[in-house]
Amino acid sequence: MATRKKSKTTAKKAKAKKQKTPKYIFIVGGVMSGVGKGVASSSIATCLQARGLKVTAMKIDPYINVDAGTMNPTEHGECFVLKDGLETDQDMGNYERFLNTDLPSINYMTTGSVYQSVIEKERNLEYGGKCVEVVPDIPLEVIRRIKTAGQQAGADVVQVEVGGTVGEYQGVLFLEAIRMMKTETPDDVAVVMVSYLPVPGSIGEMKTKPTQTAVRALNSAGVFADMIICRSPMGVDDRRKAKIARFCNVQVENVISAPDLDSVYDVPLNFEKDGLSIVLCKQLGLPCKKKSDLKAWQRFVRRSNNVTDTVKIAVVGKYFNSGDFVLSDVYLSVLEAIKYSSYDLNLKPEISYLSAQDFEDKKNLKQLKKFDGVLVPGGFGKTGIAGKLNVIEYVRKQGIPYFGICYGMQLMVLEYAQNVLKLKNASTEEINSKAEHLVIAVQESQKNLIKENKMGGTMRLGEYEAKLKKGSVAQKAYKSDKINERHRHRYEVNLDYAGAIEDAGLMFSGVSPDGELMEIAELPASDHPFFLGVQFHPELQARPLDPHPLFTAFVKAAYETHS
Numbered sequence: 001m002a003t004r005k006k007s008k009t010t011a012k013k014a015k016a017k018k019q020k021t022p023k024y025i026f027i028v029g030g031v032m033s034g035v036g037k038g039v040a041s042s043s044i045a046t047c048l049q050a051r052g053l054k055v056t057a058m059k060i061d062p063y064i065n066v067d068a069g070t071m072n073p074t075e076h077g078e079c080f081v082l083k084d085g086l087e088t089d090q091d092m093g094n095y096e097r098f099l100n101t102d103l104p105s106i107n108y109m110t111t112g113s114v115y116q117s118v119i120e121k122e123r124n125l126e127y128g129g130k131c132v133e134v135v136p137d138i139p140l141e142v143i144r145r146i147k148t149a150g151q152q153a154g155a156d157v158v159q160v161e162v163g164g165t166v167g168e169y170q171g172v173l174f175l176e177a178i179r180m181m182k183t184e185t186p187d188d189v190a191v192v193m194v195s196y197l198p199v200p201g202s203i204g205e206m207k208t209k210p211t212q213t214a215v216r217a218l219n220s221a222g223v224f225a226d227m228i229i230c231r232s233p234m235g236v237d238d239r240r241k242a243k244i245a246r247f248c249n250v251q252v253e254n255v256i257s258a259p260d261l262d263s264v265y266d267v268p269l270n271f272e273k274d275g276l277s278i279v280l281c282k283q284l285g286l287p288c289k290k291k292s293d294l295k296a297w298q299r300f301v302r303r304s305n306n307v308t309d310t311v312k313i314a315v316v317g318k319y320f321n322s323g324d325f326v327l328s329d330v331y332l333s334v335l336e337a338i339k340y341s342s343y344d345l346n347l348k349p350e351i352s353y354l355s356a357q358d359f360e361d362k363k364n365l366k367q368l369k370k371f372d373g374v375l376v377p378g379g380f381g382k383t384g385i386a387g388k389l390n391v392i393e394y395v396r397k398q399g400i401p402y403f404g405i406c407y408g409m410q411l412m413v414l415e416y417a418q419n420v421l422k423l424k425n426a427s428t429e430e431i432n433s434k435a436e437h438l439v440i441a442v443q444e445s446q447k448n449l450i451k452e453n454k455m456g457g458t459m460r461l462g463e464y465e466a467k468l469k470k471g472s473v474a475q476k477a478y479k480s481d482k483i484n485e486r487h488r489h490r491y492e493v494n495l496d497y498a499g500a501i502e503d504a505g506l507m508f509s510g511v512s513p514d515g516e517l518m519e520i521a522e523l524p525a526s527d528h529p530f531f532l533g534v535q536f537h538p539e540l541q542a543r544p545l546d547p548h549p550l551f552t553a554f555v556k557a558a559y560e561t562h563s
């Protein structure tokens, strides 16, 4: 009996210990968008993690879209898929990379997803007959999710980034959620505003007024900033720090200088120069380690700054052009993954963004000769397909290392079927469902969804297992026979053609455990320095402190082939 009692008490104690109440840090944007609020949030999380705290990071996007999967990437940047399959904003990728952890879908919400849950609950009579209202029921649902995320993670700190800029109508309900939480437990909530201090060329002086105005806009929503992170082309001097402190109701040490830096990975180290994590821990009464442990991070940054030799990689995509600008954000995780593997190999990556459409004219293919490796990332639809197929044929024949991701793998298989198997009328069902040889076909489970136009959140999404063939390029890179990778696709290699393709020399070295889905295609190392495509998105699991083995194998092959 006694023993039983004791173990019950221990269990209770353990439970109490587990269910600690986390502290909450909200990050809002002032003045304008595009100043690196996501990187600032990720860096705050890194700084707190380095103080020995368990941190989880969340993102709120103020769109009606239920998730980020239905948005055009040229509008909203890359769609980042979480391990459990939710299609989210690229900031979630930044958090995962900076914290070196997987995050669950409770950590991401949009206005649309919050309204959807509230309406569903109302339909299920979960509000017990009361009138459900925008205020307080929408902010209450936001708060419920934030608290659940904290509990699920067993976090000391839940960090929540609110998308958009203070003063926008669509962010009001999220500010209301912050106000409600801070009113209820003022000691558990801190608000950080990431602001921008311009240095207009005509004046040559850093101006604080826009920040003061943004703080007032925040105050008018009943929310007060505890810390102001000052993004600017240069560091903020003491004089301006004092001015911001005085006019924005914060202590001088709560004004953090955040100048433009060469690399986003320098940001946590820069924040710590101004003692950011100490200030936040003090503010929230968080027990933190006296000495911040950013050693591994520092090593990574040092390494990336000291790389010597160069490796030239071309990324051939279709979403790069937006008016007069090039949008590399669309393939953010791919670019970061190339960087991590390059640094790991002591190489400086020189990444060029090439538009697939330019290669519809075969004369332009010669340009590819100057690159050490070519990568075709994921994509959808017709645009740029002909150019990508030409590129793949060229690099296959020229022995230029090639890495195809998702669509990049499907097109690699299609190119092989067209040019090696000589299946002239071969296509992917995605662009020509009437083609004689549908080498890439729609997944069985997708057929009805497409017919009924149920396109949101219905692709094959998230992590799935695959088995690797012994001795293959993939298996040697992973140093494992079994992998788990994240997916986002509706089409797949048509099994009816898999045998013929393999007989012609392109091996499927990774397959789903039931053998139904071709996950990796490759040419043997004896035939090509590196010609490999994956149905999944390895870039989503590449981390600064843990580079992805396939990217490393690709970059290594690229460097060795061309140098």
Ligand code: GLN
Pocket (backbone or CB within 6 Å): 377, 378, 379, 380, 381, 405, 406, 407, 408, 410, 430, 488, 489, 490, 491, 492
């Ligand atoms: N469009 C292809 C499919 O849906 C590839 C998707 C992707 O590249 N993410 O299967």
